[in-house]
Amino acid sequence: MSTPRSPRPTLAGVARLAGVSPSTASLAFSGSGPVSDATRERVLAAAETLGYAGPDPRAQSLRRGRSGIVGVVIEDRIRDAFRDPVTVQMLDGLSEEIGSIGASLLLIPDTGEGPADVGTAPMDAAVLIGCTPRLAESLAILSRRGIPTVAIEADPGLGDVGVSLDNRQATRRGAEHLRSLGHTMVALVVLPLSADRSRSPLTAEAERAGTSHVARERILGARDVYPDAPGVVTAGSFMEEGRLAGLQLLARPEDRPTAVIAQSDLLAAGVVRAAEELGIAVPQQLSVLGFDGVRVDGIAPYDLTTLVQPAVPKGRAAGAAVVALLTGADAPSVAFESVLHLGNTTAPPAAR
Amino acid sequence: MSTPRSPRPTLAGVARLAGVSPSTASLAFSGSGPVSDATRERVLAAAETLGYAGPDPRAQSLRRGRSGIVGVVIEDRIRDAFRDPVTVQMLDGLSEEIGSIGASLLLIPDTGEGPADVGTAPMDAAVLIGCTPRLAESLAILSRRGIPTVAIEADPGLGDVGVSLDNRQATRRGAEHLRSLGHTMVALVVLPLSADRSRSPLTAEAERAGTSHVARERILGARDVYPDAPGVVTAGSFMEEGRLAGLQLLARPEDRPTAVIAQSDLLAAGVVRAAEELGIAVPQQLSVLGFDGVRVDGIAPYDLTTLVQPAVPKGRAAGAAVVALLTGADAPSVAFESVLHLGNTTAPPAAR
DNA sequence: TAGCCTAGTCGAATCGATTCGATCGAATCG
DNA sequence: CGATTCGATCGAATCGATTCGACTAGGCTA
Numbered sequence: 001m002s003t004p005r006s007p008r009p010t011l012a013g014v015a016r017l018a019g020v021s022p023s024t025a026s027l028a029f030s031g032s033g034p035v036s037d038a039t040r041e042r043v044l045a046a047a048e049t050l051g052y053a054g055p056d057p058r059a060q061s062l063r064r065g066r067s068g069i070v071g072v073v074i075e076d077r078i079r080d081a082f083r084d085p086v087t088v089q090m091l092d093g094l095s096e097e098i099g100s101i102g103a104s105l106l107l108i109p110d111t112g113e114g115p116a117d118v119g120t121a122p123m124d125a126a127v128l129i130g131c132t133p134r135l136a137e138s139l140a141i142l143s144r145r146g147i148p149t150v151a152i153e154a155d156p157g158l159g160d161v162g163v164s165l166d167n168r169q170a171t172r173r174g175a176e177h178l179r180s181l182g183h184t185m186v187a188l189v190v191l192p193l194s195a196d197r198s199r200s201p202l203t204a205e206a207e208r209a210g211t212s213h214v215a216r217e218r219i220l221g222a223r224d225v226y227p228d229a230p231g232v233v234t235a236g237s238f239m240e241e242g243r244l245a246g247l248q249l250l251a252r253p254e255d256r257p258t259a260v261i262a263q264s265d266l267l268a269a270g271v272v273r274a275a276e277e278l279g280i281a282v283p284q285q286l287s288v289l290g291f292d293g294v295r296v297d298g299i300a301p302y303d304l305t306t307l308v309q310p311a312v313p314k315g316r317a318a319g320a321a322v323v324a325l326l327t328g329a330d331a332p333s334v335a336f337e338s339v340l341h342l343g344n345t346t347a348p349p350a351a352r
Numbered sequence: 353m354s355t356p357r358s359p360r361p362t363l364a365g366v367a368r369l370a371g372v373s374p375s376t377a378s379l380a381f382s383g384s385g386p387v388s389d390a391t392r393e394r395v396l397a398a399a400e401t402l403g404y405a406g407p408d409p410r411a412q413s414l415r416r417g418r419s420g421i422v423g424v425v426i427e428d429r430i431r432d433a434f435r436d437p438v439t440v441q442m443l444d445g446l447s448e449e450i451g452s453i454g455a456s457l458l459l460i461p462d463t464g465e466g467p468a469d470v471g472t473a474p475m476d477a478a479v480l481i482g483c484t485p486r487l488a489e490s491l492a493i494l495s496r497r498g499i500p501t502v503a504i505e506a507d508p509g510l511g512d513v514g515v516s517l518d519n520r521q522a523t524r525r526g527a528e529h530l531r532s533l534g535h536t537m538v539a540l541v542v543l544p545l546s547a548d549r550s551r552s553p554l555t556a557e558a559e560r561a562g563t564s565h566v567a568r569e570r571i572l573g574a575r576d577v578y579p580d581a582p583g584v585v586t587a588g589s590f591m592e593e594g595r596l597a598g599l600q601l602l603a604r605p606e607d608r609p610t611a612v613i614a615q616s617d618l619l620a621a622g623v624v625r626a627a628e629e630l631g632i633a634v635p636q637q638l639s640v641l642g643f644d645g646v647r648v649d650g651i652a653p654y655d656l657t658t659l660v661q662p663a664v665p666k667g668r669a670a671g672a673a674v675v676a677l678l679t680g681a682d683a684p685s686v687a688f689e690s691v692l693h694l695g696n697t698t699a700p701p702a703a704r
Numbered sequence: 705t706a707g708c709c710t711a712g713t714c715g716a717a718t719c720g721a722t723t724c725g726a727t728c729g730a731a732t733c734g
Numbered sequence: 735c736g737a738t739t740c741g742a743t744c745g746a747a748t749c750g751a752t753t754c755g756a757c758t759a760g761g762c763t764a
Contacts, residue, residue, distance in 0.1 A: 035742070058720075059720035111451075298625065381751095414719050
């Protein structure tokens with residue numbers, strides 16, 4: 001009659017109804033202390049009566065000093081970040097791993113302006129994916145906030161823990177494969193080198209000015225074998241970009257390469273399509289090498305020769321590092337290796 | 353000397369150093385009250401000295417009763433959910449819209465078991481994407497927690513606000529287009545009908561047992577025009593699935609359809625590829641109709657005839673609904689309409 | 705010069721749970 | 735049978751900020 005019932009029941013209310021103290025009620029819910037079965041059931045029954053849905057996570061995270069949230073800093077537009085299957089697979093591995101401690105992922109688009117989420121979002125740890133533009137700034141903010149960070153394929157040394165891939169070495173291995181087949185005229189199809197994503201020829205200048213660690217390393221690996229290979233910089237890791245690059249590289253028969261090293265499978269698939277369009281047989285007249293080893297949707301019946309990187313394990317490793325950082329365990333950086341998968345898109349160059 | 357400096361500075365510490373009360377310091381940070389410039393600067397300087405990175409979001413959300421987090425309930429595996437470009441685009445629109453109130457997205461994989469995140473994750477509101485299997489249960493949990501929900505393309509009536517699409521009508525319009533071109537032998541390539549995703553012929557039984565609202569509606573739309581069209585149920589919205597379905601449908605020349613209604617652009621693109629492989633010319637010998645109108649990567653130079661749905665606006669609408677729910681404004685359900693885009697993958701059937 | 709208003713600041717209560725140490729009764733042990 | 739121990743429960747402090755009402759000077763009006 002007199003008590004105006006509060007909109008949401010609280011643990012205190014449940015405790016009162018059950019005739020126990022709030023501390024006991026808390027114990028009954030968390031199961032982390034000795035509580036008699038009778039009491040626990042009384043508390044649970046009271047909760048049922050009141051429609052109490054469990055402890056408020058906000059209060060929990062204040063008191064516990066932990067929110068169960070891991071931030072993932074991605075480039076500004078979700079739709080761009082998630083078009084890359086490797087990113088998605090990593091996220092999947094990451095989610096799986098941190099799920100084991102009951103944490104979940106908060107998406108933090110790293111737009112320069114706006115409500116600077118990197119600075120204000122609640123999280124226990126953050127994972128940064130190497131390709132974000134403002135990586136260093138974001139890291140600075142996070143470190144000031146005292147939030148541990150894991151950096152995936154960023155420049156070495158960034159973040160509390162790094163997860164890296166043998167981009168250069170792997171590409172070199174792929175290039176060596178092409179060389180061993182006898183290719184001498186090889187062209188590169190390169191991932192975006194910097195934040196302003198625009199299509200352009202791969203010039204020495206563009207190469208120097210590039211900020212994408214991954215793209216640079218993969219160029220270097222190719223250059224280890226083919227120091228003078230020309231190339232095209234794309235505007236993103238999409239089949240369509242690969243196709244455009246392919247059309248451009250294959251346009252003039254007189255200086256047409258006999259092999260293309262693409263920096264991603266999507267780009268490679270696009271090059272294959274361009275070749276199809278131009279009536280160039282793959283692999284007889286053109287070899288195409290990819291990178292990633294994701295099941296590219298829509299390239300069947302080809303089986304891309306590519307450098308298979310362990311995308312899901314990479315994500316899992318990042319997740320494990322997060323868990324380690326949060327539990328105070330040792331969190332060593334990890335380096336992953338790619339494996340050359342020999343598909344049917346590479347072959348010796350056509351005899352001329 | 354005597355005060356063991358606490359690991360992380362707090363607002364109270366900053367206030368003490370600045371010689372003001374905590375309340376004033378809070379005002380200085382949030383800017384929501386009258387504070388003299390001199391004081392504000394003193395507080396900011398003190399924060400700088402102490403390395404204070406701003407109010408703790410955990411405490412803020414407890415006090416404010418709001419966390420700035422919007423949950424997105426997706427199917428269990430991130431890598432599956434995000435392979436669908438429509439989902440990703442919706443997410444993008446959603447993120448954009450809720451970003452306007454400084455909220456960000458928490459990914460909640462809806463696995464049946466495990467730490468039931470739907471029940472424990474902190475969030476101010478939740479968005480459910482229609483295709484999740486345990487939709488009803490999740491909604492029940494959320495409602496008990498008092499968390500407002502927005503359901504995208506779920507069965508009508510679910511969630512506090514619904515965002516829907518004219519799946520049936522749109523498909524009907526597409527089918528009518530095919531009929532007007534003169535097609536009589538039409539086959540369907542259908543999205544997964546239920547949680548157990550397996551390839552199978554589209555039987556009346558499978559159709560009845562289906563739980564996917566979207567797939568069912570799109571079938572009904574096609575049936576409005578072609579009541580007896582045969583079909584194939586795929587295991588997911590992927591090109592490869594479309595290709596497999598296409599190979600199957602087009603295998604025997606004697607009962608080969610002259611047109612295929614695919615329930616997504618990816619499936620449609622796969623059907624086109626299958627036709628290419630079999631030497632069937634599109635659109636001369638086979639018309640293909642898609643759904644979604646996403647820029648399918650890797651289908652160029654075709655321009656798919658498809659029902660363009662406003663994916664990003666759908667996400668934005670969901671975001672706007674969330675904002676409305678949180679600000680107490682009116683949050684009406686929204687229905688979106690698709691537009692038939694006439695590309696170059698449909699044409700009159702070949703004269704025989 | 706009395707009266708009033710306003711900008712600036714402060715105190716104290718509050719958000720909802722967790723957790724440590726204390727308490728109390730009963731059971732066990734010698 | 736007294737002392738010890740253990741299990742169950744409770745009190746009270748605490749996590750870190752926000753916010754409402756109260757209070758104090760000045761400045762302004764009449």
